[in-house]
Amino acid sequence: MSVEQRRIVLASRASQLAQVQTNIVLDVLKSAFPGRDFGTSFMSTQGDKDQSQALYLLEGKSFWTKELEVALLEGEVDMLIHSLKDVPTTLPEGCALGAILEREHGEDSLVVKKGYTINGKQVHTLDDLPPGAVIGTSSVRRVAQLKRRYSDLIFKDVPKRGNLNTRLSKLDDPNGPYAALILAKAGLVRLGFGDRVTSDILAPTLFHAVGQGALAVEIRANDVEAHQLCDALTHWQTSWRCLAERACLRILEGGCSVPVGVHSELVPSPGDVREGRLRLVGTITAIDGQRHVEREIDGEVSSPEHADELGTQLAKALIATGGRELLDEITKDREQRVGQVNEREN
Numbered sequence: 001m002s003v004e005q006r007r008i009v010l011a012s013r014a015s016q017l018a019q020v021q022t023n024i025v026l027d028v029l030k031s032a033f034p035g036r037d038f039g040t041s042f043m044s045t046q047g048d049k050d051q052s053q054a055l056y057l058l059e060g061k062s063f064w065t066k067e068l069e070v071a072l073l074e075g076e077v078d079m080l081i082h083s084l085k086d087v088p089t090t091l092p093e094g095c096a097l098g099a100i101l102e103r104e105h106g107e108d109s110l111v112v113k114k115g116y117t118i119n120g121k122q123v124h125t126l127d128d129l130p131p132g133a134v135i136g137t138s139s140v141r142r143v144a145q146l147k148r149r150y151s152d153l154i155f156k157d158v159p160k161r162g163n164l165n166t167r168l169s170k171l172d173d174p175n176g177p178y179a180a181l182i183l184a185k186a187g188l189v190r191l192g193f194g195d196r197v198t199s200d201i202l203a204p205t206l207f208h209a210v211g212q213g214a215l216a217v218e219i220r221a222n223d224v225e226a227h228q229l230c231d232a233l234t235h236w237q238t239s240w241r242c243l244a245e246r247a248c249l250r251i252l253e254g255g256c257s258v259p260v261g262v263h264s265e266l267v268p269s270p271g272d273v274r275e276g277r278l279r280l281v282g283t284i285t286a287i288d289g290q291r292h293v294e295r296e297i298d299g300e301v302s303s304p305e306h307a308d309e310l311g312t313q314l315a316k317a318l319i320a321t322g323g324r325e326l327l328d329e330i331t332k333d334r335e336q337r338v339g340q341v342n343e344r345e346n
């Protein structure tokens, strides 16, 4: 082994979830490359500092990643560890996705207030909740889709102050407004709150966000060594599913985040080959839940480019069957809300 091997620095936002995620990737790298030197660096980003601003309306999603990407491109750090769903579908020049790790939980989950009962019965699912119950979530995707089936529940923003612990304590406060929260299961599990999940909310009730539940490593596109290290992190099935999901969103959003939900499956072909059958369902839902476009595509894939192509085809099918009108309306609504205090979640 060369004595010249450079130290590889992993970086992420400073949030509790981001730090846990970076340490997950660090552990995998350390055990795959025991002789190498790895370090970490945690930074607060514009999105962390300026949570009350309508940044996403003005700038798209990149405010979570921009400062980190500057540090990456300047060579201060070598790998950015992200929740893939927070990574814009188009990366800056010079940056590349080096790895997508195995997705264990892509779905959204319901977390019911502790001790919340109806007629002496513990509440587990959305169906158990009474009309008028208040559900906390700041995600337009979740609200839009759930309004379709649960028109008599009330959906209320959750201020994203503090860590998950704080939000869960607020949920459990007997005088607090919420009967339940909806959160990405992956985040809950990684932070050790998996036991708070009272039920999963699965497609077709709720299609999760593109890339949800998967960790991604962003590197300098020309960093050959980082690419090699990333190969040990990649889970190709998750990676191809997510590349298809992201290709679909890239076509649909045209720069803005929209209430798009997805569901994907990849059944590998027999034998030790990188190929399989990929099925992808995509949805676009009007903000008020009134209209909803849903399309499905599947095909044999044997490369990331194939997966990307399938996602692109799905986006085109969605656009052709009512999606165009929905996207235009969502863009108009977004323009009207610019300037209002809001925060992005997906």
Ligand SMILES: NCc1[nH]cc(CCC(=O)O)c1CC(=O)O
Pocket: 083, 084, 085, 086, 182, 183, 184, 185, 186, 187, 188, 211, 212, 213, 214, 215, 344, 345, 346
């Ligand atoms: N929207 C913020 C965000 N970004 C990633 C996760 C969770 C982890 C993941 O999806 O990988 C969350 C929290 C949530 O949506 O509940």
